Amino acid sequence: MKSLLFTIHTYIEEFLFGSRCAGCHTPGKAICNRCLLSVPLSEETEHNSIYGLYNYGHPLVSHSIWNLKYRHRGQETKLLATRAQELISEIIADALQSEKLEALTLVPIPQYKKKLQKRGFNQSETIAKWLSQSLPNSHVENILEKIKETRPQSHLSDRRARLRNIEGAMRSTKQLSRNKLYIVIDDVTTTGATFLEATRALSSAGARNVLCIALAHGYKKR
Numbered sequence: 342m343k344s345l346l347f348t349i350h351t352y353i354e355e356f357l358f359g360s361r362c363a364g365c366h367t368p369g370k371a372i373c374n375r376c377l378l379s380v381p382l383s384e385e386t387e388h389n390s391i392y393g394l395y396n397y398g399h400p401l402v403s404h405s406i407w408n409l410k411y412r413h414r415g416q417e418t419k420l421l422a423t424r425a426q427e428l429i430s431e432i433i434a435d436a437l438q439s440e441k442l443e444a445l446t447l448v449p450i451p452q453y454k455k456k457l458q459k460r461g462f463n464q465s466e467t468i469a470k471w472l473s474q475s476l477p478n479s480h481v482e483n484i485l486e487k488i489k490e491t492r493p494q495s496h497l498s499d500r501r502a503r504l505r506n507i508e509g510a511m512r513s514t515k516q517l518s519r520n521k522l523y524i525v526i527d528d529v530t531t532t533g534a535t536f537l538e539a540t541r542a543l544s545s546a547g548a549r550n551v552l553c554i555a556l557a558h559g560y561k562k563r
Contacts, residue, residue: 363408363417364401371416376401377424383558390540390551391533392432393558394425402557406528410464418528419471421556426475429524429554436552437522445479447472448543450527450535451487451511468556469526484514484546485525485539494535503534511538513546522550530555 361368364376380401383393395402405417433445449466457463466483473479489510494503517523525539536553543551 360416363404370420372401372405372420377420380421380424382428386530386533386558388533388537388553390436391530391536391553391555393530393555394428395421395557397529397531397557397559406464406557409467410460410528413462415467418468418556422468422471423475425472425556429472429476432552432554433522433524444521445476446484446521446523447476447479447481448485448523448525448539449481449483450525450539451483451485453487453490455490465527468528472526484517485511485542486514488512494531500532500534503532504537507534507538509538511542513542513548515546517543517546517548519547519549521548522552523548525551525553527553527555529557531558531560 360371362373362376363371364379365373367373381396381399383396386393397403397406401417402421405421408414409418447469449463449469452460452463452465466481469481473481487510491506491510494506523543525536525543527535530536530553533553536555540551540553
């Protein structure tokens with residue numbers, strides 16, 4: 342109910358006063374081109390197959406993702422996802438050692454059914470759909486299922502605790518091709534524990550080529 346009220350307030354505010362840049366408050370797009378280009382990219386993660394696109398410590402990035410998850414306002418995050426197309430193409434080309442992009446299967450990180458019912462949508466699926474609109478030869482498949490309710494990873498600061506929390510929590514809903522490239526999509530990655538569990542589940546179902554890409558990587562500055 343609270344998220345719905347925030348959403349209604351946002352739309353009324355934009356209708357009455359127009360949209361403004363979340364960074365510099367200039368009237369116009371949710372993030373103006375100048376601010377969008379100023380968003381810092383992520384540092385490398387600890388894992389070769391896990392990538393983050395933007396620095397989650399930057400206030401514009403964390404603010405945009407928070408708006409999507411808790412206010413159902415996705416204008417800012419959609420602009421970040423659209424800009425990320427070139428970055429993702431480079432990641433895939435480097436991973437495949439080829440500039441030719443084959444058909445891509447984007448796999449959203451799943452939510453446990455109770456959480457999905459409470460929130461009303463899966464932000465990782467939403468981001469994956471936005472990415473598929475700008476990535477050639479890509480489509481979204483919800484082939485991962487969360488079979489165990491876990492604590493929010495953001496509530497656990499210890500890496501070992503995060504690994505234990507998510508261990509065995511996912512499975513693939515079907516047998517997968519050994520020749521396809523599966524790209525797991527999430528909003529934020531920190532230690533990579535969720536992505537490692539997703540990779541395990543896909544590999545157990547037959548996938549050999551798995552990459553993991555989060556829109557943001559790191560910790561929010563407090």
